[in-house]
Amino acid sequence: MSTNTSPAPDEPGKRFKPHQLAIGLGIAIGLFTVVSGIIPQLTGWHDQKEPSRHVFGGVPDAMQVAFYTVIPILLVWGAFAFSQRVRNWERGAPDRRRTTPKNIVQRLKDYRAGAYMQTLLRDRGAGMMHSLIYFGFLGLLGVTTTLEIDHQLPERWKFLHGDVYRAYSMAGDLFGVVFTVGIVWAIVRRYVQRPYRIRIKTRPEHALILGVLLLIGLSGFFAEALRIADEGRPGYEKWSFVGYPLSGLFDGLAVDTVSTWHKVLWSVHVASFAAFLVLLPLTMLRHIFTSPLNMYLRDRERPKGAMRAMPNLAETSLESFGASVVEDFTWKQLLDTDACTMCGRCTSVCPAHATGKPLDPREIVLKTGEVMAATGAHGKVTPPLSTDREIKVSANSLFERITAEEIWSCTTCRACDEICPVNIEILDKILDMRRYLSLMESNFPAELGNAYRAMENQGNPWGMNQGERADWARGLDVQVVDPGDPFTAEYLYWVGCAGSFDDKNKKVTQAMAKLLRRAGISVAILGPSEMCTGDSARRSGNEYLFQMLATPNIEMLNGMGVRKIITQCPHCFNTFANEYPQLGGTYEVIHHSQLLESLIASGRLDVSQATLEERITYHDSCYLGRHNDVYMAPRNVVGSIKGIDLVEMPRNGTKGMCCGAGGARMWMEENVGVKVNDERAKEALSTGASRIATACPFCYIMVDDGVKSQGVEDDDVKVGDLAMHLLEALENAEPVAVTANAGASDGPDAGSGSD
Secondary structure, X not given: OOOOOOOOOOOOOOOOOHHHHHHHHHHHHHHHHHHHHHHHHHHOOOOOOOOEOOOOOOOOHHHHHHHHHHHHHHHHHHHHHHHHHHHHHOOOEOOOOOOOOOOHHHHHHHHHHHHOOOOHHHOHHHHHHHHHHHHHHHHHHHHHHHHHHHHHOOHHHOOOEHHHHHHHHHHHHHHHHHHHHHHHHHHHHHHHHOOHHHHOOOXXXXXXXXXXXXXXXXXXXXXXXXXXXXXXXXXXXXXXOXXXXXXXXXXXXXXXXXXXXXXHHHHHHHHHHHHHHHHHHHOHHHHHHHHHHHHHOOOOOOOOOOOOOXXXXXXXXXXXXXOOOHHHOEHHHHHHHHHOOOOOHHHHHOXXXXXXXXXXXXXXXXXXXXXXXXXXXXXXXXXXXXXXXXXXXXXXXXXXXXXHHHHHOOOOXXXXXXXXXXXXXXXXXXXXXXXXXXXXXXXXXXXXXXXXXXXXXXXXXXXXXXXXXXHHHOOOOOOEOOOOOOOXXXXXXXXXXXXHHOHHHHHHHHHHHHHHHHHOOOEEEOHHHOOOXXXXXXXXXXXXXXXXXXXXXXHHHHHHOOOEEEEOOHHHHHHHHHHHHHHOOOOEEEEHHHHHHHHHHHOOOOOOOOEOOOEEEEOOOOOOOOOOOXXXXXXXXXXXXXXXXXXXXXXXXXXOOOOOOOOOHHHOOOOOOOXXXXXHHHHHHOOOOOEEEEOOHHHHHHHHHHHHHOOOOOOOOEEEEHHHHHHHHHHHHHHHHHHHHHHHHHHHHHHHHXX
């Protein structure tokens, strides 16, 4: 049973379902094509002005009739075939993706980003190649449409003559060259260069698609050349800068021979276009339609850092949670599977895949699509990508094709979603399947069960005594408030489990407390009353435990009147900012890197003397960066220190590599392949940095352990949170400042003594 309560796309009151609209649109286009062929035959309107072009010049009537018969039939058939895919999307649960006055501008921006290839152009080579094919094809379609429009008009309204025709001829050849170059580039890329992410998913259908598209381009040029040759190579056709020179190849041939070959090449061109129409709904070519649609629907009501909301599990009547069958996904998640271009960018950035784990994000999308395609009540359709004959889908179960090991390998770093050029939401699918495995089957790694029990019994995954939460604050004069007392401080400092119990991260908390005192910021902590926010529980699918932790936290904070919260853990930050509002907890949340940046910029925290003559690199936290788009604040804090040489790792910012601890992986053993944190540590060390800055307690632990696993100790490379580096830089400068002040005061005294 679905856990999503949003209105369905085909809710009662709507006259047509989406698949019916697809069929209707196909029939309308087919009828329009037929009519566009009949009208000129009835009117007999021809352009008498020169230079111009006689439509279907040299093409017999029988071939014209065949054209206006076969193409409309294929258009209608294609619409029906495509509607079968749309019917599969309709199997999904509701999802709020309506276009409203509030989101229309953003929707159009997202669509434009897809149509203009903005996301693809992040990879310049692939982006340029696709742009050549896409815009070349659109240009050729526009050229053909323009000719057909002119074909329908009365003689006095026709416009394709004179200089307009010359420009039209040049534009047609230009778009043809752009399109053909793009296709040749695609062939070279797939079959000569053969990047890994493309090579492992190359299928015979790719050769068929590229061959048909290349044939469209080449046959178009030769059909044009033979038409020009058949017309005696008139001078005004020189504007066809490809067709005209090619027409010279046929000089010396008999007129009948040229005319015959023109008919043959014209037929080949039409046949290749007909083949294109057949392939369109059956192969990955469908992404010409589905990918822009998917990008148009990108905007959603919940933040990208939030999981799908679920009802109160203590009160709901639902019998199944998470996703185990196709119908448990939303219709948008099912549309994703048909929007996928199989480019493999998600695979190329997945830290689990890169380190030898079973997970391949692209496979999650493709396998979901395979199950969907094979189990529709209305009949089977082709899978997203052709599969080996040995692969069978015998039941409507996602776990027919997807293993639990794949699902649990994910670090929820969101790199796959971030890099996808068509905005497929891969992480949501993994998390929904985790919910099913965790809540319905208790199928989760054994060590994760220990963290569950600790969160349930001790209120934190470390299994530590709650009474020790504020021990780090001894001697620091930090205010500990009781939930029953009025909250008068400016901020509640939410320390988090790691900052309270982990020995490494206690130093981060202490450093932050000192920095806040220097800046004069009034904060208070909850101490023993603070409980885990539940991030690890939710990201591992245990929604029941998440709600058990989150509900009392929200009730306590709301009862105290807390409005502003400082966190040093991006996971707590994301949970407070993006997920607690689903349960009634809305607060102004700021990560400690953002607060420090603001304090430094405003002058409240004076760092003018802070100095570290060292080389430092910053490791991006996934939950601060890709989940919440905070990239510059940590860099600005570290960059405010004098003498620092800030260097970037090869993978940084939106392409930063995960430390391996997200998605509750912090509490699971990593027994397959290379450890993710070891891989990241090697990359950090390769920069030659003597310091590594983090902005997340999990990242601090994982990167520090990874560095030490390479045999590098603190004396050589110091790993620490940015608050620790900043405080050290400030404290190092204080003896210098004291000495300088003493020297300044001694000078006048000595001078006066000599008098």
